[in-house]
Amino acid sequence: MQDSRKHILLMDGPDNKGLIYHVTGILFxxxxxxxxxxxxxxxxxxxxMRTEFEGDFDNDALLAELKTTLPDPGITFRLNPKRKKNIVVLVTKEHHCLGELLIRYAFDELDATILAVVSNYNSLQPLVSKFGIPFHYVSHEGKTREEHEEAILRTLSIxxxxYLVLAKYMRVLTPNFVNQFPNRIINIHHSFxxxxxxxxxxxxxxERGVKIIGATAHFVNNDLDEGPIIAQDVTEVNHRHTASDMATEGKDVEKIVLSQALKLVFNDRVFISGNRAIVL
Amino acid sequence: MQDSRKHILLMDGPDNKGLIYHVTGILFxxxxxxxxxxxxxxxxxxxxMRTEFEGDFDNDALLAELKTTLPDPGITFRLNPKRKKNIVVLVTKEHHCLGELLIRYAFDELDATILAVVSNYNSLQPLVSKFGIPFHYVSHEGKTREEHEEAILRTLSIxxxxYLVLAKYMRVLTPNFVNQFPNRIINIHHSFxxxxxxxxxxxxxxERGVKIIGATAHFVNNDLDEGPIIAQDVTEVNHRHTASDMATEGKDVEKIVLSQALKLVFNDRVFISGNRAIVL
Amino acid sequence: MQDSRKHILLMDGPDNKGLIYHVTGILFxxxxxxxxxxxxxxxxxxxxMRTEFEGDFDNDALLAELKTTLPDPGITFRLNPKRKKNIVVLVTKEHHCLGELLIRYAFDELDATILAVVSNYNSLQPLVSKFGIPFHYVSHEGKTREEHEEAILRTLSIxxxxYLVLAKYMRVLTPNFVNQFPNRIINIHHSFxxxxxxxxxxxxxxERGVKIIGATAHFVNNDLDEGPIIAQDVTEVNHRHTASDMATEGKDVEKIVLSQALKLVFNDRVFISGNRAIVL
Amino acid sequence: MQDSRKHILLMDGPDNKGLIYHVTGILFxxxxxxxxxxxxxxxxxxxxMRTEFEGDFDNDALLAELKTTLPDPGITFRLNPKRKKNIVVLVTKEHHCLGELLIRYAFDELDATILAVVSNYNSLQPLVSKFGIPFHYVSHEGKTREEHEEAILRTLSIxxxxYLVLAKYMRVLTPNFVNQFPNRIINIHHSFxxxxxxxxxxxxxxERGVKIIGATAHFVNNDLDEGPIIAQDVTEVNHRHTASDMATEGKDVEKIVLSQALKLVFNDRVFISGNRAIVL
Structure with missing residues (x-):
């Protein structure tokens, strides 16, 4: 996806007549x-508005012209080159989402570079090491939640x-941790x-006897399982599925939904508006 | 579906070796x-176990032999001829589920006879009258919840x-009402x-920004929206859907899910086990 | 959906820099x-490009300015007020798609006015008459295909x-007939x-033992079942479904897919490009 | 899934009264x-009929009693212990299905042992070697189709x-090859x-402008893409998807469908009846 001539302009602000006209005019x-x-x-x-465009230009000059033409201080412009994002993946013991990301990464399909994998268990180290990616085992044993998060933060600082990708990381993060990565932590939750x-x-x-189960990829904010939803998908079940069968079926949904959500985020296609994700 | 030689045997009880063998032996x-x-x-x-079979037999003798062979008092046998069920449909103002049921009924696709439609508004009377079905307008205005339900019960007693089918009946029923139709009230709820x-x-x-919406057909018990789920289905939405757009899309799901659930119930395919529906 | 101040501008032609800029500038x-x-x-x-906009303007002046600013003769502009379309529905014997359209029409949900229903059988007359819509029985018995189509065309000329909506009209149309309604006939086909x-x-x-069946709404052109696809949907089946069971399940898909496709067409959201439908 | 006390009895033959009764009686x-x-x-x-049962018994005695009680020569009995199947995977260049199988295998989720991977290219060798599984590069270059298949057969004979699993093996197999593995070759085809x-x-x-794409896992017989279908799934696309985008989206469907089909086959849940797969 790397292409030095391709850029993405992200703009948001109060609606007004002529916004499309003015921005496309500047690009023209x-x-x-x-x-x-x-x-x-x-x-x-x-x-x-998300505008993907191609060509040679001066970044600062373009942004300046946009701001001069549309001086409303409520308007935000972000101008990103089209390029891979740098990420760290956090996991606990389950392998299915991590395995999916590793295979995609190995074949350059992730639109991201996995810098490292961090886990509070060491059981997934053998899988990660097959792919030549640093694995950091940061146990939570004998640590307070704060101490454990501090240890993770030290690792991340390297x-x-x-972005942080929680690929079945099963510990709740504190507001202090989350606030250091605003709108930059993506989680996969194993329900709809x-x-x-x-x-x-x-x-x-x-126990509720549902006929459909699902998975949800969302940004993490301070309310557990409450951040903006990026992608969801479902699969049918019936009374013959035990909770364990549902978990098995659900894993296939989880890993695909997570991958789809990451693709959207890494391609700069997701705006956050309050608790909703706008995918353009 | 009427066929005097076809019957359905429904059996449930504690599992034990030889249950299938004993029952199928008696039928043999x-x-x-x-x-x-x-x-x-x-x-x-x-x-x-649900056994659909064909042939001539003495109903009482067959049931007696089943009970003699499998005397465990925890076992329940029900022996139903394959025939249409008699139902009353309750509605409020929305027409989409009712319209679906009326069209199916008019072309003998409902596996049931609609005896009457009861509503707390009169706006759907013109639709119902097109199909020659009695319509009872039982307003809740100026009545307590108990008085209103009494009025409905008097109509139902005719x-x-x-079965009662709540085809978008938008009033909560009291335990007293529900208890008079145990496992015989089916509701369509407009969410997953x-x-x-x-x-x-x-x-x-x-407001939650979900990417999928759905509908749920379930038996009504005394906890609002908590009875055993019979059928569910979903459809995809995105940030461009307003709440009103979601309602419009959702209606198509609601009416199909309700119809599917009714087909299962009216064909004696649904067992209730605690709060779960077993569909055989 | 009627609103005299809302219009839809449809534009298509060879891509070029500045198209969005020029058109949005004129509207601005x-x-x-x-x-x-x-x-x-x-x-x-x-x-x-499809642009939905609101305001007061002179129709001819706006179109003239668009053509002057973008004089490329390969560019087509269409400027439609947002309003219901006038349609005739053609059916044979099956009621499910027709019933769906009639109920939606009765409650003003079709984005169209059903002027009449035409059928080569009279079995659906009772259903149509419930809704107060003219029904024309144009039998094909004893007529050549050309004579039958001539009779239908005479009825349509009233x-x-x-648009013509083929809501399970089971006769193949000749090129002569199709050519009189270019891109204006919509069919529902009962397969994916x-x-x-x-x-x-x-x-x-x-016979093929598929695990999923579907339905396809498409424009009719001269090659049977080959016109541009507007909408498709599917449902799961298994080996227990006979061909007849599949037909029963499929009907629910057919009627919803047809309705969805009509909504797109009647809201001027569909461009035709060769054999592909572009839905904006 | 290995459990020496669990077995699966597969029976098929002409229907007759008492079949369930007789078989369940013998097991009782x-x-x-x-x-x-x-x-x-x-x-x-x-x-x-597929009967999964548990307990200690003499295999030959049980089969003998089944055949004595139900002597119809048209009836086939197969009695399998519940255990993992031994498989070889054939691939060409695409990694997504192979990667899926390898990850599942590495975490004991495949219900099978991958004995080896065989490919007509060597590009997937690095991936396979990460998982410690033999990889055989059997190029087709400079060989006739028959010579190439002979070379593969020699490798397989080790x-x-x-079962052979064609995990995006992109060469057509000759009848001679297929006949050596009757109902034992499973392919994933990248369409519905x-x-x-x-x-x-x-x-x-x-080019056809479809709105849904899919994938099909099926047994391979002598007619290309015509063998019994085991599993299918689909995903939605729109006019914005190029053929290449569809391929990318489709890969996620392909790998999940293949895995689901293999699970069914390896758990002895699939009967073949003419060109249809019966999944019990």
């Missing part, structure tokens, strides 16, 4: 070619990742949120 | 032909329905339960 | 407010419909095209 | 406990696999068969 005058353009106006009047928040969702699903 | 000796047989044993050791219990689920879904 | 200068804008550039370099083209798709599906 | 008298029992009678009167048989199905799908 800089002789830049729009490849994809997508807009959305929320019911409350917030305007979002890599300075742009907001159904079955919290622990043992497949057990809950079995 | 009565020269009855099994068309479909389906069994399920729950993780807690409860055995469920028809003695086997247990997500978005209660009022305005599409509004809740919009 | 006319003080028109863009509600939705969506564009697509095909791999072969064709540009498509109504001058903008291009699988099972032609007669008895559910029989074919049963 | 041998003091064996039925865990799951599932039957199916085809429209043409063929009876299929391992004597029970029978749509888009043959080469480049995603290119065909793009």
């Amino acid at each position: 005058r800089h002789n830049l070619n729009i490849i994809h353009n997508d807009e959305y106006v929320s019911p409350s009047g917030q305007f979002f 890599y300075e990742p742009e 949120l907001p159904a079955f928040i919290g622990a043992n969702p497949y057990r809950q699903a079995y | 000796r009565h020269n009855l032909n099994i068309i479909h047989n389906d069994e399920y044993v729950s993780p807690s050791g409860q055995f469920f 028809y003695e329905p086997e 339960l247990p997500a978005f219990i209660g009022a305005n689920p599409y509004r809740q879904a919009y | 200068r006319h003080n028109l407010n863009i509600i939705h804008n969506d564009e697509y550039v095909s791999p072969s370099g064709q540009f498509f 109504y001058e419909p903008e 095209l291009p699988a099972f083209i032609g007669a008895n798709p559910y029989r074919q599906a049963y | 008298r041998h003091n064996l406990n039925i865990i799951h029992n599932d039957e199916y009678v085809s429209p043409s009167g063929q009876f299929f 391992y004597e696999p029970e 068969l029978p749509a888009f048989i043959g080469a480049n199905p995603y290119r065909q799908a793009y």
Whole structure:
């Protein structure tokens, strides 16, 4: 996906007449070619636009012209080159999401570079080491939650990742930790949120007798399982599925949903608006 | 579906060796032909079997022989001829589920006879009258909840329905009402339960930013939106769907899920086990 | 959906720098407010844009300015007020798609006015008459295909419909007939095209042992079952489904897919590009 | 899944009264406990039954008693211990299905032992070697189809696999090869068969403008892409997907469908009846 001539302009702010016209006009005058353009106006009047374009230009000059032409301080512009993101993956004991990410990464399909894998258990080290990626075992045993998070943060500071991917990391993160990565932590939850928040969702699903189970990839904020939803998918079950069978079926959904969500985020296609994710 | 020679035997009780053998042996000796047989044993050791068979036999003698051969008092046998069920449909103002049932009924696809439609509004009377079915307008205005339910019960007493179908009936029923129709009230809820219990689920879904919405057909018990789930289905949405758009999309799911659930119930395919529906 | 101040501008032509800029600029200068804008550039370099906007303007003047600003003769502009379309529905004997359209129409959910229903059998007349819509029984008995189509065309000439909806009309139309309604005939085919083209798709599906069946709504052109696909959906089946069971399950998919496709077409959201439908 | 006391009895033959009764009676008298029992009678009167049971017994004596009690020569009995199957995987260049199988195998989730991977290219050797599984590069270059297949057969003869899994093996197999593994070769085809048989199905799908793409796992017989279908699944696409985008999306479907199909086959849940797979 790396291409030095391709960029993505992300804009959001209060809706107003002429926004598309003004932005596309500036790109036109800089002789830049729009490849994809997508807009959305929320019911409350917030305007979002993602413009993927191609060509040679001066980054600072372009941003300056955008801000001069649309001086509303409520408008945010972000101008990103199209490139891979740097990530660290956090896991506990389950391998299915991690395995999916490793295989994709090994074949350059992840739109990201996995800098390292961090886990509070060491059982997935053999899998990670097959792919030549650093594995950090940071046990939570004998540590307070704060001490454990401090240890993880020290490890992360080596890599300075742009995103943290919780690929079945089964510990709740404190607000202090989350606040250091605002809108930069992506989690896969093993239920169709907001159904079955919290622990043992497949057990809950079995007991409730649902006919469909699912998985949810979402940004992590300070309320457990409550951050903006990026992607969801489901699969059918029936009364013959035990909670354990549901978990087995659900894993296939979890790993695909996580991969799809990461692709959207790493391609700069996701805006966050309150507790909702706008995917353009 | 009416066929005087076809019957359905429903059996449930504690699992034990030889249950299938003993029951199928009795049918074999009565020269009855099994068309479909389906069994399920729950993780807690409860055995469920649905046997659809064909032939001539003495109903009482067959049941007596079953009970003699399998004298465990925990075992329940039900022997139903294959025939349409008699139902009354309750609605409020929305037409989509009712319209679906009326069209199916008009073309003999419902596996049931709609004896009457009861509503707390009169706005759907014109639709119902097109199909020549009695419509009872039982307003809740100026009545307590108990008085209103009494009025409905008086109307129902004319028809003695086997099942009540809540086809978007938007009032909560009291335990007193529900208890008069144990496992005989089927509701369609406009969310993928247990997500978005209660009022305005599409509004809740919009605010939570989900990427999939759904509908749930379930038996009604005394806990709102908590009875055994018979059928569920979902459809994809995105950030562009307002709560109102979700409601529009959701209606197509609701009416199909309700129809599917009714087909299962009316064909004697649903066992209730605690809060779970076993569909054989 | 009627709103005299809302319009939809449909534009397509060879891609070029500045197209979005020029069009949105003209709307901006006319003080028109863009509600939705969506564009697509095909791999072969064709540009498509649908712009929904609101405000008061002179129709001819706006179109003239668009053509003056973008004089490329390969560019097509269409400017439609947002309003219901006038349609005639053609059916044979099956009721499920027709019933769906009638119920939606009765409750103003179709985005269209059903001017009449035409059938080569009279069995659906009672259903149609419930809804107060003219029903024309045009039998094909004793007529050549050409004579039958002539009779239908005479009936259609009374109504001058903008679109013909084949809601399970089971006769093949001749090129002569199709050519009189270019891109204005929408059919629902009871398979997941291009699988099972032609007669008895559910029989074919049963014999092939597929695990999923579907339905396809498409524009009709001169090659049977080959026109641009507007919408498709599927449902799961298994070895227990006979061809007849598949037909029963499939009907629910057919009617919903047809309704979804009609909604897209009647809201001016579908461009035709060769044999592909672009849905914006 | 290995458990020396669990067995699976597979029976098929002409339907007749008392079949379930007689078989379950024999198991009852041998003091064996039925865990799951599932039957199916085809429209043409063929009876299929899969009985999973637990207990200690003499294999030959049980089979002899079954054949004595039900002497119809048209009836086939197979009695399998519940155990992992031995397989060889054939691939060409694409890694996604192979990667999926390797990860599952590494974590004991495949219900099979991968004895070796064979490929006509060597590009996947590094991936396979990470998992410590023999990789055989058997190039087709400079060989006739028959010579190439002879070379593969020589490699296979080392391992004597029970099943061959074609995990995106892109060469057509000759009848001579296929006949050596009757109902023992499983292929994943990258379309929703029978749509888009043959080469480049995603290119065909793009050109036809379909709104849904899929994948099909099936047994291989002598007609290309025509063997009994075991499992299928689909995913939605739209006009924005190029053929290449469809291929990318489709890969996620392919690998999951293949895994699901293998699980069914390796658990002795699939009967073949003509060109249809019966999954019990």
